[in-house]
Amino acid sequence: MTIDDDDLVARIRQALKVVIDPELGHNIVDLGFIYDVSVDDGVVHIIMTATTLGCPAAFFLKEGVASSACLVPGVESVDVTMTFEPPWQPSMISPGVRSSLGFAEVN
Amino acid sequence: MIGTSLCRWAISYCAVAIAWLLLAEGLMVAGFGFPNHDIGGPDTLVIVHMVCVGWLSMALCGALFQFVPVLVARPLYAERWTLPALALLTLGLTVLLAGFLALGGHFNGPAWLLPVGAVLLIAGFALVVVNLSMTLWSARPLPGPARFVAGGLACICVTTAFGGMFSLVLSGTAAGAQWPDLLISGVPIHAIAGLGGWLTFTAMGVSYRLLAMFMLAPDGDVRLGRLAWLAGITALAVGLVGGVLTFWRMTGLNLALLLAGPAALLSLAAYGRDVLGLYRTRKRRALELNTRMSLAALVSLAAAAILGAALLAIGFFQSHVGALAFLVAFGWLTGLVLANLYKIVPFLTWLETYGPVMGRMPTPRVQDLVAERRALKWFVVFFAGSWAATLMLLLDAALGFRVAVAAVMLATLGLSEEFIRARRLADVAEPLRLPTGAAMPHLLVSRN
Numbered sequence: 001m002t003i004d005d006d007d008l009v010a011r012i013r014q015a016l017k018v019v020i021d022p023e024l025g026h027n028i029v030d031l032g033f034i035y036d037v038s039v040d041d042g043v044v045h046i047i048m049t050a051t052t053l054g055c056p057a058a059f060f061l062k063e064g065v066a067s068s069a070c071l072v073p074g075v076e077s078v079d080v081t082m083t084f085e086p087p088w089q090p091s092m093i094s095p096g097v098r099s100s101l102g103f104a105e106v107n
Numbered sequence: 108m109i110g111t112s113l114c115r116w117a118i119s120y121c122a123v124a125i126a127w128l129l130l131a132e133g134l135m136v137a138g139f140g141f142p143n144h145d146i147g148g149p150d151t152l153v154i155v156h157m158v159c160v161g162w163l164s165m166a167l168c169g170a171l172f173q174f175v176p177v178l179v180a181r182p183l184y185a186e187r188w189t190l191p192a193l194a195l196l197t198l199g200l201t202v203l204l205a206g207f208l209a210l211g212g213h214f215n216g217p218a219w220l221l222p223v224g225a226v227l228l229i230a231g232f233a234l235v236v237v238n239l240s241m242t243l244w245s246a247r248p249l250p251g252p253a254r255f256v257a258g259g260l261a262c263i264c265v266t267t268a269f270g271g272m273f274s275l276v277l278s279g280t281a282a283g284a285q286w287p288d289l290l291i292s293g294v295p296i297h298a299i300a301g302l303g304g305w306l307t308f309t310a311m312g313v314s315y316r317l318l319a320m321f322m323l324a325p326d327g328d329v330r331l332g333r334l335a336w337l338a339g340i341t342a343l344a345v346g347l348v349g350g351v352l353t354f355w356r357m358t359g360l361n362l363a364l365l366l367a368g369p370a371a372l373l374s375l376a377a378y379g380r381d382v383l384g385l386y387r388t389r390k391r392r393a394l395e396l397n398t399r400m401s402l403a404a405l406v407s408l409a410a411a412a413i414l415g416a417a418l419l420a421i422g423f424f425q426s427h428v429g430a431l432a433f434l435v436a437f438g439w440l441t442g443l444v445l446a447n448l449y450k451i452v453p454f455l456t457w458l459e460t461y462g463p464v465m466g467r468m469p470t471p472r473v474q475d476l477v478a479e480r481r482a483l484k485w486f487v488v489f490f491a492g493s494w495a496a497t498l499m500l501l502l503d504a505a506l507g508f509r510v511a512v513a514a515v516m517l518a519t520l521g522l523s524e525e526f527i528r529a530r531r532l533a534d535v536a537e538p539l540r541l542p543t544g545a546a547m548p549h550l551l552v553s554r555n
Contacts, residue, residue: 019465022457025472052320054180056113056458064466090323090390102393
């Protein structure tokens with residue numbers, strides 16, 4: 001990726017913070033749901049997860065990620081992949097959010 | 108499959124269920140049925156079926172239509188069957204209750220009310236069972252919690268089969284006259300299959316997954332729930348198959364139930380151990396109100412197991428079975444269902460309202476749709492009332508029972524208002540309440 005692509009990825013990650021996990025109540029970036037964001041000729045590829053396979057919220061999270069990424073200037077199209085490998089763990093949450101959620105120490 | 112869709116009629120099932128619960132509670136407060144009347148009499152049967160079919164089964168069906176697909180990560184087999192099933196269950200229960208009222212001499216109704224009501228109920232439950240069974244079938248091998256649901260579905264088949272035969276006996280048909288002792292031998296099987304198998308066993312299975320999800324506790328160990336399931340299935344199989352066989356020979360029902368009892372206690376003990384394990388290993392230290400109240404319901408289940416064993420040991424089981432049944436139906440099952448509705452209603456409302464605009468507009472959290480401190484007092488009143496009502500039944504204090512159930516009804520009304528407020532987004536602060544593109548949800552049906 002170029003420096004411009006890195007900048008675009010950073011802006012996309014920032015834009016994705018409008019998407020929250022409704023149950024945990026925090027944005028999915030800080031919760032660690034976004035596994036990877038990459039740019040390839042203006043096409044953004046996002047690999048993400050959710051807490052529970054089969055959860056009705058998972059579909060809306062995926063759509064929300066696509067919608068918010070599309071709004072970032074410079075993005076031509078978005079491809080979102082939902083995966084449950086590896087499964088999401090509370091240890092993926094950023095430390096500040098983890099303490100605000102009242103989470104136990106996780107390894 | 109990454110996510111299941113919203114079941115359009117799940118909220119409708121919950122609303123109909125709460126209406127039946129309030130009606131049953133109102134009748135008990137008014138002194139209708141047990142303990143003012145015979146525990147096996149028609150008036151008590153009205154209350155029992157309002158609570159077990161109208162309230163608990165309706166609420167459980169609505170929850171299962173939404174959460175069995177989550178348990179097995181497969182879509183519901185036939186969403187289009189859910190509304191006909193709701194209509195059949197509601198109509199069937201209404202006709203059945205009319206039959207009981209006629210049997211009790213409250214009006215001069217025809218004899219066919221009971222069998223017709225039973226047939227409509229059997230048809231409604233058949234739609235539910237086939238729909239959920241086909242959903243489970245598509246996901247073999249089943250994960251642990253789903254196996255409990257499969258066992259529960261088998262038990263509702265036994266329950267309705269016996270219910271159908273009872274209706275033939277009670278209505279005085281020629282077919283029913285062939286089984287003169289059915290009511291004596293069959294009622295324990297009907298009750299165990301319904302309360303123990305369908306309602307309790309299913310609720311145990313679903314709660315494994317829900318408690319793990321809400322507490323963020325690790326539930327990936329395949330051994331989790333295995334002993335509770337094996338012992339529970341053994342208890343139900345010995346109790347039901349043994350009960351049916353002994354009914355055929357008209358001897359030894361008590362032997363079958365005595366053999367099933369220890370297995371049932373082992374299942375409950377293993378379940379309690381598993382839930383404590385989930386609680387201890389949870390990552391989410393601060394638990395939400397629905398989880399805390401689910402744990403209060405589990406205390407009622409443990410109390411019911413101890414009370415049942417104690418009554419058997421001292422020979423008072425038969426005379427106090429009403430108190431035990433009330434504790435199971437209200438302290439455990441109703442408490443658990445109300446606690447979970449306190450999460451299910453706002454969660455489904457959130458998905459319906461804010462899911463479609465996610466990513467385009469800031470949205471509130473599910474917790475913003477409820478006010479836990481306000482609801483907490485209703486749960487406290489509910490559990491205190493349920494436990495007090497059980498005590499009053501043990502003491503044969505009929506008036507005290509009615510006063511305690513009045514408190515339970517007040518709490519149910521208070522929680523109903525909380526559910527309506529969640530559907531109306533009444534506690535969501537502006538400007539997040541209705542962002543551009545979001546639509547106010549309907550009260551009794553979801554958009555999916």
